[in-house]
Every structure is written in C-alpha cells, then in structure tokens.
Amino acid sequence: AQSVSQHNHHVILSEAASLELGCNYSYGGTVNLFWYVQYPGQHLQLLLKYFSGDPLVKGIKGFEAEFIKSKFSFNLRKPSVQWSDTAEYFCAVGNRDDKIIFGKGTRLHILP
Amino acid sequence: EAGVAQSPRYKIIEKRQSVAFWCNPISGHATLYWYQQILGQGPKLLIQFQNNGVVDDSQLPKDRFSAERLKGVDSTLKIQPAKLEDSAVYLCASSRGTDGSPLHFGNGTRLTVT
Numbered sequence: 001a002q003s004v005s006q007h008n009h010h011v012i013l014s015e016a017a018s019l020e021l022g023c024n025y026s027y028g029g030t031v032n033l034f035w036y037v038q039y040p041g042q043h044l045q046l047l048l049k050y051f052s053g054d055p056l057v058k059g060i061k062g063f064e065a066e067f068i069k070s071k072f073s074f075n076l077r078k079p080s081v082q083w084s085d086t087a088e089y090f091c092a093v094g095n096r097d098d099k100i101i102f103g104k105g106t107r108l109h110i111l112p
Numbered sequence: 113e114a115g116v117a118q119s120p121r122y123k124i125i126e127k128r129q130s131v132a133f134w135c136n137p138i139s140g141h142a143t144l145y146w147y148q149q150i151l152g153q154g155p156k157l158l159i160q161f162q163n164n165g166v167v168d169d170s171q172l173p174k175d176r177f178s179a180e181r182l183k184g185v186d187s188t189l190k191i192q193p194a195k196l197e198d199s200a201v202y203l204c205a206s207s208r209g210t211d212g213s214p215l216h217f218g219n220g221t222r223l224t225v226t
Contacts, residue, residue, distance in 0.1 A: 004154075032212035044155070044203070044217040051212045090154050094212060098143055099168050102154035108145075 002027045004054050004103035012109045013081055021076040023091030032094040033074040035065055036102075040085045047089070050074065055094050077088070083112045114138065116218035118204050125223045130192035133221045137185070137206030143167075144181055145215065146189050147203040155203055162209060194225045214217065 007022035025031065035047040048059025055067040067077045074091060088107050094100040117136040125131050137144050143162050147155035158177065159169040164184040172179070176195070181187040191198055201222050205215040 014181075034214065036215075044215075046214040049212070049214055095127045095142075097167060098162075098207065098209065098213070099157065099160060100145070100215060101157060102147075104152075104154040 001069065002093055002095060002099070002101045004091050004101055006089075006091050006106050008106045009071065010107045010109070012074070014109065014111045015083055016080050018080045019076070019078040019081050019085075019108070021089055021091075021108070023074045023103060024072050025074065025091075025093040026097065027059060027093055033065070034092040034094065034100070035059065035063070035066060035074075035076050035078045036092060037087050038049065038090070040104075044090065081108075081110050086110045092104035116201070116204055116206055116216050118218035118221055120221055121219065122222050122224075125194055126222075126226065127225050128193040128197055128216070130190065131194055132191075133189045133202050133204075135187045135189070135218060137187070137204070138216055141206035141216070142184075142209030143201075143207045143213075145207075146179055146185050146187070147205065148216030149201045149203055149220070151200070158195060160174075189225075194223075196225050199223055199225045205220040 003026040005024045010104045016056040019077045033108045036044045041094045050057045050067045088103045091103040125225045148194045149155045158172045159179045160167040161181040164181050171208045201220040203220045207213045
C-alpha cells in the first residue's frame, strides 16, 4: 500500500534561511510525486510535481524538489525563505490510477 | 477557469444526526475525490470517482458514509449517523483524470460534531 512520511511536523525559520522539508514514500510501482501548499485561510494548491525525466523539478515561488529513487525521497527545498512562505506543506504520491495519498504535513513558520 | 465549488463552508451538528456536503468540480474534470482532513493531519482519501464510477472507496466507512456522483459531474458526500470523530474538514478535489494530472481543491467544508 502507498504511504507518505514527512519528517518534520513543525519548522520555524528566520527570513533568508534555507529550507529543506523531508518526504519519503512507500510504493512499489511507478509514482508521480507532488508538493502541495496551503497558505493561511486558503485552499490547498499545487507547488510542484514530478512525473519523469529530470529528477530536479522547479515549482512556483522559487521552490524545488529532488526525486531520489534509491532513497524513495522527494525533499522540498528553497535557498532563501520569505515571511510569505509561512504555510503548511504536504507531500503527496500518486499511482497510475491517479490515487493520490498525502503525508501528514509540515507547518512552516517564518519569522520576519 | 472557475475553481472547485463546495458547500456549505461550515456545518455544526449533533452526534447521530445526518449531514450532506456538495461539490461541483472544474468543468471537464473526469476525476473527483473526497478527502477528510482531521486537525493536525494530512488529507485522507475517502473516495475517488472516475466520471460517475467509483475507482477507490477502500477507506470510506461504508456503514455511515456514502457518496455519489450522478451524471459524472456534481457529487454529494453524506454521513449518517455522524460521530464525534467525524469532526474534520471535508475536501473535494478534481483533476483531468489523465495520469498524474494535479488536483484542484475546493475550500472545504468544516464539520463540527457535538
């Protein structure tokens, strides 16, 4: 069965710090990988996705994620965070039937 | 394009009562999902439709939850009777249905069962 594990439940950083949020998944077949973000008071929205090809994918707002197949990981990174990045971040894994499973989320708080 | 519409935004009921949520997906999206998000947790898939057929309902508590997607467009999710542990945000999402197409979420319905 598919599962997604996010290592950090709550992260606090200062502006301009670098960010890395961990995500590991468990699934035996070919996967599609996603990061979704939920800003305060808003609905979930797609940050970036990986289907195939270059394992380093770039998303909106300067975020990127790297798929490492051997480690079953898809960590999210940003070199320099901003106060506006305060949000909850969800890693998600999809299979070929478009069944998409989410991790428990990481709440990111950026100090101004 | 118009987003995924959900109603109501909030609902408060007593345990053992029934409740229904409605979702209108983005026009042309073949796949529709209902997720349950309990406070502090990630969204948990309850049911996935492809057009008007059920693809996955393995995590739907079928003794009390039901969902339908008549005509392959709008969908309703019902809980009868509700329990305290059903308090959560119920999210509807849709996608084009092609392999790996991303989900578009509605604003959700926050259910409180007292």
